[in-house]
Amino acid sequence: MQESAAAVGPVARLIEEFHKLPGIGPKSAQRLAYHVLRAPAAEARALADAIIEARERVTLCSRCQYLTDTDPCRFCSDPQRDRATVCVVEEPLDVLAIERSGRYRGLYHVLHGVISPMDGIGPEDLKVGELLDRLRSGEVREVIVATNPSLEGEATAMYLARLLRPLGVRVTRLARGLPMGADIEYADDVTIARALEGRQEL
Amino acid sequence: MQESAAAVGPVARLIEEFHKLPGIGPKSAQRLAYHVLRAPAAEARALADAIIEARERVTLCSRCQYLTDTDPCRFCSDPQRDRATVCVVEEPLDVLAIERSGRYRGLYHVLHGVISPMDGIGPEDLKVGELLDRLRSGEVREVIVATNPSLEGEATAMYLARLLRPLGVRVTRLARGLPMGADIEYADDVTIARALEGRQEL
Numbered sequence A, B: 001m002q003e004s005a006a007a008v009g010p011v012a013r014l015i016e017e018f019h020k021l022p023g024i025g026p027k028s029a030q031r032l033a034y035h036v037l038r039a040p041a042a043e044a045r046a047l048a049d050a051i052i053e054a055r056e057r058v059t060l061c062s063r064c065q066y067l068t069d070t071d072p073c074r075f076c077s078d079p080q081r082d083r084a085t086v087c088v089v090e091e092p093l094d095v096l097a098i099e100r101s102g103r104y105r106g107l108y109h110v111l112h113g114v115i116s117p118m119d120g121i122g123p124e125d126l127k128v129g130e131l132l133d134r135l136r137s138g139e140v141r142e143v144i145v146a147t148n149p150s151l152e153g154e155a156t157a158m159y160l161a162r163l164l165r166p167l168g169v170r171v172t173r174l175a176r177g178l179p180m181g182a183d184i185e186y187a188d189d190v191t192i193a194r195a196l197e198g199r200q201e202l
Helices: A002-006 A010-019 A026-038 A041-057 A092-101 A128-135 A151-167 A189-197 B002-006 B010-019 B026-038 B041-057 B092-101 B128-136 B151-167 B189-197
Strands: A082-089 A106-110 A142-145 A170-173 B082-089 B106-110 B142-145 B170-173
Touching: A010 A026, A010 B041, A026 A041, A026 B041, A026 B092, A041 B010, A041 B026, A041 B041, A082 A092, A082 A128, A092 A106, A092 B026, A106 A128, A106 A142, A128 A151, A142 A151, A151 A170, B010 B026, B026 B041, B082 B092, B082 B128, B092 B106, B106 B128, B106 B142, B128 B151, B142 B151, B151 B170
Parallel strands: A082 A106, A082 A142, A142 A170, B082 B106, B082 B142, B142 B170
Antiparallel strands: none
């Protein structure tokens, strides 16, 4: 990288570390590094501390596998939430997205990935065993599979449905259809097909 | 921020700190935070260390005001560079951009900003006094003003030209014109005007 040639030592190292983060290209990494160098020392220190503190204090909830600094996490320990429903998601960020909808009051289960034979990822690499353990308590009546509407997400949903139905639990999937604000003219074939299949009475 | 409501404690703090960085919106901040939480502990630690180390070791070069961990910086202490020419830039990143061109062998001077009456920034808020001090040695024969071709950049260039010419130093400005790969059809009026003014013999 030519940038490293011009910025040597600690600056180059900082640029490099920022560059390792997802979605941060070499130019953004430079901008972030120079921001940190020009920001008040307290602000730079706060960022470094937040990274260290988060890594030290945040673990996976032993029940739902969500990232948390308390165990069980705030969802699993909240008596107001419906313990009969578990929403299965791929990643922790999906939990935040569903929470933002304000329409879900059940618990979560984070798989930390999807089944992807191409990448050599099978159910044993995901938090599937932990999900089965939770269902054995008999408290859960419905599992909403909220994996992404991608090939891997669909395959994972199918796998979970086959695995969980024999346990007497209802397995559902988030509706697939046209996103809000979409233009049918530009929607892809699969989305339109799903929207037709899932059409509802008015 | 709704995100903070769902992610409490150290995770929320980390998201918040990332969100303070330039160009990092709430979604990117979440992605970065979750990456740091899932990355190997050594990688997270390396990022935090790089931030602390850079803040502790990097200062401004006492001559050119570029960010450096040695004083004078690698440009000012390089005997191979032409000490009679000083290129004045707004920000440290501009130095890297000019270095990448591979066409400049002189020294630099970083103003750390531009004159901007709208933001209450005058010459006294920039490293202009330091530039004058450097010129007093009599070693410098040309100052290339490489501030951005923006309103503020042009005003700063004009100011510097008026200030420096009486010292007997040649003051030049980077050429303004059509950027490489540009399409004249879509170029703005001012760029075309500048390109006409600066037209060269073929």
